[in-house]
Amino acid sequence: MPRSMTGFGQANDHGYHVEIKGVNHRYRDIRVRLPKDLSSLEIPARDLISKAVSRGKVEVSVNRDARQTAQEKMEINWELARSYFQDLSRLAEDFGGEVCFRDLTVIPGVFSESQRTVEEQWPLLEQTLSQALDAFSRSKEAEGASLYTDIASRVDILVRLKEEMEREAHTMVSLYRDRLKERLDQLLGQNTVILDDIRLEQEIALMADRSDITEELVRLEGHLTSLRTTLDSSDSIGRRLDFILQEINREINTIGSKGQVMVLSHAVIEAKTEIEKIREQVQNIE
Numbered sequence: 001m002p003r004s005m006t007g008f009g010q011a012n013d014h015g016y017h018v019e020i021k022g023v024n025h026r027y028r029d030i031r032v033r034l035p036k037d038l039s040s041l042e043i044p045a046r047d048l049i050s051k052a053v054s055r056g057k058v059e060v061s062v063n064r065d066a067r068q069t070a071q072e073k074m075e076i077n078w079e080l081a082r083s084y085f086q087d088l089s090r091l092a093e094d095f096g097g098e099v100c101f102r103d104l105t106v107i108p109g110v111f112s113e114s115q116r117t118v119e120e121q122w123p124l125l126e127q128t129l130s131q132a133l134d135a136f137s138r139s140k141e142a143e144g145a146s147l148y149t150d151i152a153s154r155v156d157i158l159v160r161l162k163e164e165m166e167r168e169a170h171t172m173v174s175l176y177r178d179r180l181k182e183r184l185d186q187l188l189g190q191n192t193v194i195l196d197d198i199r200l201e202q203e204i205a206l207m208a209d210r211s212d213i214t215e216e217l218v219r220l221e222g223h224l225t226s227l228r229t230t231l232d233s234s235d236s237i238g239r240r241l242d243f244i245l246q247e248i249n250r251e252i253n254t255i256g257s258k259g260q261v262m263v264l265s266h267a268v269i270e271a272k273t274e275i276e277k278i279r280e281q282v283q284n285i286e
Helices: 036-052 066-073 078-097 101-105 118-169 172-188 199-212 216-233 240-257 263-283
Strands: 007-013 017-023 028-035 054-065
Touching: 007 118, 017 118, 028 036, 036 054, 066 172, 078 101, 101 199, 101 216, 118 216, 118 263, 216 240
Parallel strands: 028 054
Antiparallel strands: 007 017, 017 054
């Protein structure tokens, strides 16, 4: 099942908010925005994202949860606070006065900022980023399922058109023989000229060889089979599909240049239209 390059995923955990957006791109283009103090984590973050993304332009934004940040930045030494509070209470009792919470805030060591290192933050950010990537992948798979349905239906149309071409190809020689004889009759008119049947058949055989599309039809069938097989693959298939479509289009063009039957020409035009529609959809596939 193909995956679309277009998708969105997000996650909130461990005090981080991660958003991932993906759009179409010929190659893989990953852009990561981190808080300034976490800039050193861009390389491991990019490596993790690269394992989940093989193609497309992906923008990843990482922000901290303000409430969680405030909690992480402030630590309270409860044991020291209780000790100071008891001492201050005794002083207030002996000398008079009241103990205020504000008195504790100015005492060194009671409140301090968290000193969690960047290395300690990576495992937590990694988990949150992985959750966002999972959501991002599910979004791309859902879009890919829609693309699969549309492309598969158009492949069925191409198979039907190929079968029409096969049927019409068998009529090309007899049609050319009739047209050639009709043309000769018009040119000769009432002239009593005896046609050389051997020469006529040689001309017809030469035309049949030039307009034979058997090989093109065989290759076309192989390409259509390959297209279906690739479409069912779970790998990154966008570029592979694009290559197969180029080959299919080449065979269709050759058939069109050789074909002399009106019905065959119509089938070629319809096939080229369907190929173009499939190629538009393939541009969205990873």
